[in-house]
Amino acid sequence: MTEPGNVELHDYDLPEVIPGSVLVKVNQSNVCGSELHIFNDQHPYIKNAVLGHEMIGQILELGEGVTIDYAGNTVKKGDSIVAPYYLTCQKCRACRNGQFHLCENAYTYWSKPPTEWPYFNGAFSTHYYIHPNQYFYKVPDNISSKVAASANCALSQVYFGIDESQLSSEETIVIQGAGGLGINATAVAKERGANVIIIDAVASRLELAKEFGADETINLNNHKTVDEREKKVKELTDNWGADVGIELTGVPDSFSEGIKLVRPGGRYVAIGTQSPGTTTAVDPGLLVRKSVRIIPLIRYNPWYLYKSLKFLEQNQHKYPFESLLDASFDLSEIQTALDKSARREVTRATINCS
Structure with missing residues (x-):
């Protein structure tokens, strides 16, 4: 989003993965109501950035020192993961109070223009960069990608x-x-x-x-x-x-x-x-x-994403979670997906980013 109301597709080189970070190949992302707020210039911080925050992807590259997710599960290249869309710095006043959902540095990277390294800070893209101190969780094999993609942020929130x-x-x-x-x-x-x-x-x-x-x-x-x-x-x-x-x-x-x-x-x-x-x-x-x-409440404490994955493991066959995503668009059709979502013609649109 070069400015509110305008989206463009740009190409960037994949960033070097620094220690503690993870580079993800995005499989799919969803259009959340927050995207509509941002697109309509109703967000206080995000004005020129990569939209998208509800997604699932596969690990393409692990930074030095990253061997487990934030629940202690061993991770490797090719594993499917989900991540909260915001940073939890663990050092600011809110984090020191245990209110991780109020981290003062939550949007440090998501609010950056895509022209600034590491470029891939939003989920409406082919890749996504997970920064050090940004939680992420391995998706259990028995949860489909279509179901897991909605864990962040709809279910967790x-x-x-x-x-x-x-x-x-x-x-x-x-x-x-x-x-x-x-x-x-x-x-x-x-x-x-x-x-x-x-x-x-x-x-x-x-x-x-x-x-x-x-x-x-x-x-x-x-x-x-x-x-x-x-x-x-x-x-x-x-x-x-x-x-x-x-x-x-x-x-x-x-x-x-x-x-x-x-x-x-x-x-x-x-x-x-x-x-x-x-x-x-x-x-x-x-x-x-x-x-x-x-x-x-704004955002959620990041471990709720893990709680949401466990909830889906137990209930994904009890409720028709896949039917929540009732329209599919390619990455080049972002504008159409946003428009149809704003008009409430779809409950939740999914974007194929591969």
């Missing part, structure tokens, strides 16, 4: 968010948004034994959510106002509200609505709206009187 909400068995969660993150969140919540209500405007997405275990769906086209949706959620929760809410839409007004959908004393996780400067009207008196606990 919602897994982290649901853990932070402390969702427990028999509680009710209301999920705003049935895109890739919302569908993955449905599966994670069902494995916790929760009741799941999911909201979206696209009927096909809501039908897919049912295949992932959603107990109730609310179509925005049938419940057009906030009051109607609040009433419906209360009808489904004995006039109480959901125990947990999670916002995965990227629409600021979803936040102010979500507070109304959870019960008094409930928890509300905000993930989807990550662009500073966007606003929504919030009723602080309602927030206080309901004593809703707000849990805003």
